[in-house]
Amino acid sequence: MESAIAGIVRHLGASLKNRGLYPPTHPLVRTPVEKCHVELSPFFADRPELALTVSDGTLVLEGVPIFQLTSSLELFMARLGAIGLPAVIFERGVSVEDIERFVRFLHETKEQGLPIEEITARLARWGITHIRVTATEEEEKDDFTIAREIYGNALNFVVRALKDVRNGKTPDGEESDRVVREMSGMVSRNRDAMLALTLIKNFDEYTYNHSVNVSVLSLAVAETLRLPEIERIAIGVAGLLHDVGKTQLALDLIRKPGTLTVEEFEEIKKHPEEGFAILGKMTHIQESTRSVVREHHMRFDRTGYPRPEPEYRMNPHSYVIAVADCYDALTTMRSYQKARTPQQALEIMRKLAGKSLDPDLVELLERSLGVYPVGTMVRLSTMEVGVVTGTAEGGKGEPKVAILFDRAGNPLAAPQGVDLKESDLSSGRPRRMILGTVNPLMHPPVSMSGVLQTVSA
Ligand SMILES: [Fe+2]
Numbered sequence: 528m529e530s531a532i533a534g535i536v537r538h539l540g541a542s543l544k545n546r547g548l549y550p551p552t553h554p555l556v557r558t559p560v561e562k563c564h565v566e567l568s569p570f571f572a573d574r575p576e577l578a579l580t581v582s583d584g585t586l587v588l589e590g591v592p593i594f595q596l597t598s599s600l601e602l603f604m605a606r607l608g609a610i611g612l613p614a615v616i617f618e619r620g621v622s623v624e625d626i627e628r629f630v631r632f633l634h635e636t637k638e639q640g641l642p643i644e645e646i647t648a649r650l651a652r653w654g655i656t657h658i659r660v661t662a663t664e665e666e667e668k669d670d671f672t673i674a675r676e677i678y679g680n681a682l683n684f685v686v687r688a689l690k691d692v693r694n695g696k697t698p699d700g701e702e703s704d705r706v707v708r709e710m711s712g713m714v715s716r717n718r719d720a721m722l723a724l725t726l727i728k729n730f731d732e733y734t735y736n737h738s739v740n741v742s743v744l745s746l747a748v749a750e751t752l753r754l755p756e757i758e759r760i761a762i763g764v765a766g767l768l769h770d771v772g773k774t775q776l777a778l779d780l781i782r783k784p785g786t787l788t789v790e791e792f793e794e795i796k797k798h799p800e801e802g803f804a805i806l807g808k809m810t811h812i813q814e815s816t817r818s819v820v821r822e823h824h825m826r827f828d829r830t831g832y833p834r835p836e837p838e839y840r841m842n843p844h845s846y847v848i849a850v851a852d853c854y855d856a857l858t859t860m861r862s863y864q865k866a867r868t869p870q871q872a873l874e875i876m877r878k879l880a881g882k883s884l885d886p887d888l889v890e891l892l893e894r895s896l897g898v899y900p901v902g903t904m905v906r907l908s909t910m911e912v913g914v915v916t917g918t919a920e921g922g923k924g925e926p927k928v929a930i931l932f933d934r935a936g937n938p939l940a941a942p943q944g945v946d947l948k949e950s951d952l953s954s955g956r957p958r959r960m961i962l963g964t965v966n967p968l969m970h971p972p973v974s975m976s977g978v979l980q981t982v983s984a
């Protein structure tokens with residue numbers, strides 16, 4: 528049985544590895560999948576499913592650890608770990624197509640540390656029916672785990688809400704209210720844990736993550752402003768649904784990279800009013816949330832769209848969403864732009880202050896995010912390089928950092944969370960200080976799931 532089990536996993540690994548080298552239809556990609564399927568079948572004679580887990584760095588299939596790791600198995604395990612898959616369950620009836628798509632999913636999914644709910648939703652979207660994922664064991668829930676669940680709930684809501692609208696249904700306003708309340712509570716309790724999640728920049732599913740990120744960022748600003756709970760919720764829901772009106776536009780138009788024609792831009796300009804109309808049909812939506820969705824592109828200097836009449840009074844919360852929207856858009860890679868670092872984004876935004884953005888809020892966002900916003904890559908006095916995972920109290924003092932590269936520039940096996948307050952025993956001076964920011968493009972890509980794990984440590 529051991530050798531058959533090792534064989535199944537080896538085939539999966541081989542297909543995944545070859546997937547990176549050959550086209551999808553190449554026999555070296557397809558044949559291992561077929562072999563895996565053939566070798567899986569006998570196991571389903573006496574059980575309905577087979578569990579593949581990664582436990583303490585070891586691949587385990589149905590309780591049998593696989594110690595002889597080949598390079599393709601290591602790659603396979605690394606992909607599972609990076610995406611955030613603790614356990615994969617193959618169900619009786621699994622088809623060659625399921626396995627083939629699953630390998631493709633592992634190959635093409637570039638984001639890291641995805642919540643289980645999100646992975647499940649994606650497997651469904653990919654048409655994978657007999658392979659599912661679960662958490663291995665109930666982890667002891669720290670703030671970061673809870674924050675990740677809360678973020679996942681919000682993300683699921685957005686996916687469903689946009690789908691509902693496309694299908695002519697009205698999204699569930701009670702649920703948007705609930706997920707925003709959860710996020711608002713977490714922002715108050717542990718802002719770092721919630722803000723760190725906005726680091727997960729999802730290229731394919733831009734709109735969904737962007738909606739949640741805008742909500743989280745505007746909740747952070749609302750909390751710095753010490754707004755009452757009811758207003759925070761209004762702002763958070765507006766952030767979550769600010770672009771819901773885009774569901775009424777053609778997909779090609781939303782996804783079109785680069786400049787739009789005049790006619791296309793006229794189409795895009797309709798989305799705030801469309802959003803306003805959709806929110807009007809939903810229950811549990813505050814009046815100010817609706818106004819904010821209508822006004823999120825009006826701009827601080829009122830030169831945006833829809834163009835306000837001179838006597839029109841804008842809701843001040845609209846400026847909050849505009850600032851959060853701008854920051855998240857600038858720090859995300861799109862087909863037509865590279866991602867800016869948080870510092871670069873804030874620099875651009877300072878130039879927009881007083882024009883499209885409210886200058887006080889740009890300043891407030893900077894303060895909410897700290898001198899070194901979450902996600903900034905920094906060099907330390909030890910010459911190590913790391914990424915900021917938490918903001919210091921009030922933006923002053925030293926942020927939390929996860930070290931990724933040693934002083935020679937070699938990546939660490941796992942990111943190491945360090946406390947910059949810690950002092951050197953002999954000299955009494957801080958062991959590590961931030962020297963400045965570094966360009967992330969100078970370093971190999973970073974495993975964000977590993978980085979985010981250090982947040983809770
Ligand atoms: Fe918009």
Ligand SMILES: [Fe+2]
Binds near residue numbers: 737741769770852
């Ligand atoms: Fe947006």
